[in-house]
Amino acid sequence: MQEVNKVLKNCIDFCEFPHRCYLNDGRGEIIWKTLGELQAHAQYSCPKFGCDICYREEYQHLTRAQLYDHIKRDCPEVLIMCQVCNKEYPRAEFSNHQCIKEFYVEKLTTYNYDVLNKLVDKLILHRRQQEGLGLCSRQECVDKHRNSGNKYQ
Numbered sequence: 001m002q003e004v005n006k007v008l009k010n011c012i013d014f015c016e017f018p019h020r021c022y023l024n025d026g027r028g029e030i031i032w033k034t035l036g037e038l039q040a041h042a043q044y045s046c047p048k049f050g051c052d053i054c055y056r057e058e059y060q061h062l063t064r065a066q067l068y069d070h071i072k073r074d075c076p077e078v079l080i081m082c083q084v085c086n087k088e089y090p091r092a093e094f095s096n097h098q099c100i101k102e103f104y105v106e107k108l109t110t111y112n113y114d115v116l117n118k119l120v121d122k123l124i125l126h127r128r129q130q131e132g133l134g135l136c137s138r139q140e141c142v143d144k145h146r147n148s149g150n151k152y153q
Contacts, residue, residue: 012035013036014034017032017034017038018032019038019042019046021046021048043064045063047061051067051070053078076090077090078090082099
């Protein structure tokens with residue numbers, strides 16, 4: 001590679017170049033900076049980045065750090081996966097999705113006494129089977145067991 005001319009190197013190091021920077025007020029302001037300062041400005045503090053996920057106007061002039069934070073925390077179109085039902089939803093709709101866990105919890109709370117009674121019956125039957133006691137001798141227990149469709153083993 002060729003050596004850079006001294007005049008050109010001096011110009012790169014010390015001359016200032018114009019740059020149109022869109023600050024928070026929305027109008028483009030021309031600022032003058034050296035090449036090194038322009039590179040640092042463009043990389044860290046120039047609001048030249050825009051969100052290409054949601055394309056909302058208020059997120060089109062961001063710095064790199066602001067864009068990173070927007071995508072990580074705020075962008076309503078970023079897909080988020082539910083850890084329970086393994087489905088993806090946009091962030092804006094995620095809080096409203098009907099998860100299978102919530103569905104079953106709602107059903108359990110609706111039918112909590114029915115579920116508890118069935119679990120108690122199963123546990124009693126299991127315990128009596130384990131201990132070899134057979135069915136309960138009370139007639140209502142025998143009728144309940146016959147109507148449930150369960151087989152005694």
